[in-house]
Amino acid sequence: MPKLSMSEIVALGASLLAVLLVGPVLDLTPWLLLAIALVWIAYQTVQQRRFSRWARHPLRRANGLSSSWADTAGSVHRSVHASRSRTRNILRRMAELQIVTEALPDAAVVIDQRGLITRFNPAAGRLLRLSSKDMGRDLLALVRDPQLARLLDGGIDDHVLEIMSPFVAGVRLEVRVIDVSSRTRLVLVRDVSQLYRLLTMRQDFIANVSHELRTPLTVVAGYLETMTDEDVSDVDIQLLASKLVSPVHRMEALVGDLLLLTRLEASSPPSASELEAIDVESLAHAVVREAEGLSDGRHEFRLELASRVKIRGVSKELHSALMNLVANAVRYSPKGGVITVSFDQSDSGVHLAVTDSGMGIAPEHISRLTERFYRVDLAAARVRGGTGLGLAIVKHVLKRHNSTLSIQSELGQGSRFCCDFPVSQTLSAIDPSALDSVSETDGS
Numbered sequence: 515m516p517k518l519s520m521s522e523i524v525a526l527g528a529s530l531l532a533v534l535l536v537g538p539v540l541d542l543t544p545w546l547l548l549a550i551a552l553v554w555i556a557y558q559t560v561q562q563r564r565f566s567r568w569a570r571h572p573l574r575r576a577n578g579l580s581s582s583w584a585d586t587a588g589s590v591h592r593s594v595h596a597s598r599s600r601t602r603n604i605l606r607r608m609a610e611l612q613i614v615t616e617a618l619p620d621a622a623v624v625i626d627q628r629g630l631i632t633r634f635n636p637a638a639g640r641l642l643r644l645s646s647k648d649m650g651r652d653l654l655a656l657v658r659d660p661q662l663a664r665l666l667d668g669g670i671d672d673h674v675l676e677i678m679s680p681f682v683a684g685v686r687l688e689v690r691v692i693d694v695s696s697r698t699r700l701v702l703v704r705d706v707s708q709l710y711r712l713l714t715m716r717q718d719f720i721a722n723v724s725h726e727l728r729t730p731l732t733v734v735a736g737y738l739e740t741m742t743d744e745d746v747s748d749v750d751i752q753l754l755a756s757k758l759v760s761p762v763h764r765m766e767a768l769v770g771d772l773l774l775l776t777r778l779e780a781s782s783p784p785s786a787s788e789l790e791a792i793d794v795e796s797l798a799h800a801v802v803r804e805a806e807g808l809s810d811g812r813h814e815f816r817l818e819l820a821s822r823v824k825i826r827g828v829s830k831e832l833h834s835a836l837m838n839l840v841a842n843a844v845r846y847s848p849k850g851g852v853i854t855v856s857f858d859q860s861d862s863g864v865h866l867a868v869t870d871s872g873m874g875i876a877p878e879h880i881s882r883l884t885e886r887f888y889r890v891d892l893a894a895a896r897v898r899g900g901t902g903l904g905l906a907i908v909k910h911v912l913k914r915h916n917s918t919l920s921i922q923s924e925l926g927q928g929s930r931f932c933c934d935f936p937v938s939q940t941l942s943a944i945d946p947s948a949l950d951s952v953s954e955t956d957g958s
């Protein structure tokens with residue numbers, strides 16, 4: 515029963531006073547008091563009925579209630595309103611959380627204390643092949659791995675381990691278990707195959723560099739040791755010193771290529787101010803002149819320049835890329851071989867190619883040639899003086915010029931290494947106003 519309002523107290527007080535004054539005169543005091551009590555009870559019953567009716571839908575306005583009942587209805591209304599907006603907030607947050615969990619690339623599986631699945635996100639479907647019929651099933655029965663069993667049993671100290679995916683060959687998964695409460699655990703699973711590959715590549719790279727440097731260093735150390743012998747004549751020292759030149763040059767070339775490759779990989783694409791209008795004819799002439807020095811008259815060089823289009827690029831980088839291709843042609847072509855530098859145009863862009871009539875490459879090697887230190891024949895490549903980084907440099911230079919390297923080769927017949935530049939990388943395709951910032955260069 516709500517507290518009486520002031521108007522009700524006044525009405526009740528006035529009625530009682532009237533009864534006390536009029537009752538003795540008429541000799542009806544008890545009857546009048548009874549009448550007031552009955553009216554009061556009837557009035558409160560009506561109010562309580564209205565209140566009950568309203569309370570079934572407490573978010574509506576309360577009409578026709580006395581002010582004391584209306585006050586009570588008001589506070590109920592406010593508290594229902596507040597709890598409704600709190601519920602709405604909670605629901606909104608839960609929906610947001612669900613969207614985030616569903617968007618996660620990592621699998622998230624919630625399990626109870628017995629290891630039974632109570633919830634999982636779509637990534638768990640992809641990585642662990644879970645589907646809606648797996649709800650309530652034992653995770654270990656679905657992802658069978660003894661290491662995972664140990665992890666869920668608490669047998670692995672830092673609660674994280676790597677396992678090979680039982681579903682997709684070659685996929686490596688990192689699994690982490692988080693105790694959310696005494697009854698709930700969260701199992702997070704991440705595909706770390708790419709990360710692992712990068713790590714392995716880095717380790718291989720360091721091992722390769724060390725190996726490449728160790729060979730010439732061992733040679734240098736051997737000669738130096740012999741030179742320090744007391745009974746070595748001055749003539750022999752001269753002879754030994756001359757033998758140091760080649761391994762030292764080899765190390766110099768390797769370190770130079772390594773630095774260049776690291777710079778190419780690490781730096782962002784060339785800015786507008788770095789770009790030049792490269793005249794391919796001058797570039798090709800400069801490269802062939804250098805290659806003639808390397809060949810020492812053992813090869814015949816030809817230039818076939820069918821296009822006069824200029825390339826928009828970094829001249830030093832393109833010179834280095836073309837030089838690597840021509841140097842390889844010299845290195846892997848026998849005496850008397852013909853090496854052709856050609857430049858032509860098609861609908862897709864311009865093509866700068868180096869073709870040789872050398873030893874050629876078997877098809878199974880072609881897709882791997884641009885990997886760092888990949889050689890078809892390691893011993894032969896070392897004898898010929900390559901660093902194993904030439905084609906990786908070419909690939910990165912071209913990538914920085916939005917271009918690609920295509921390789922065609924036939925064993926025993928020769929090879930064609932072609933730099934394919936898209937139309938957007940040629941000068942005629944550029945907005946003429948952009949040309950002001952592109953300086954002319956002879957490419958050498």
Ligand code: ADP
Nearest residue numbers: 842843846889890891895900901902903904905
């Ligand atoms: P390298 O310094 O060993 O030449 P590259 O990255 O330039 O390294 O080339 C990788 C491998 O590709 C070489 O070791 C060689 O086996 C092969 N190769 C490259 N160019 C030619 C070519 N013109 N003819 C035949 N084989 C080639």
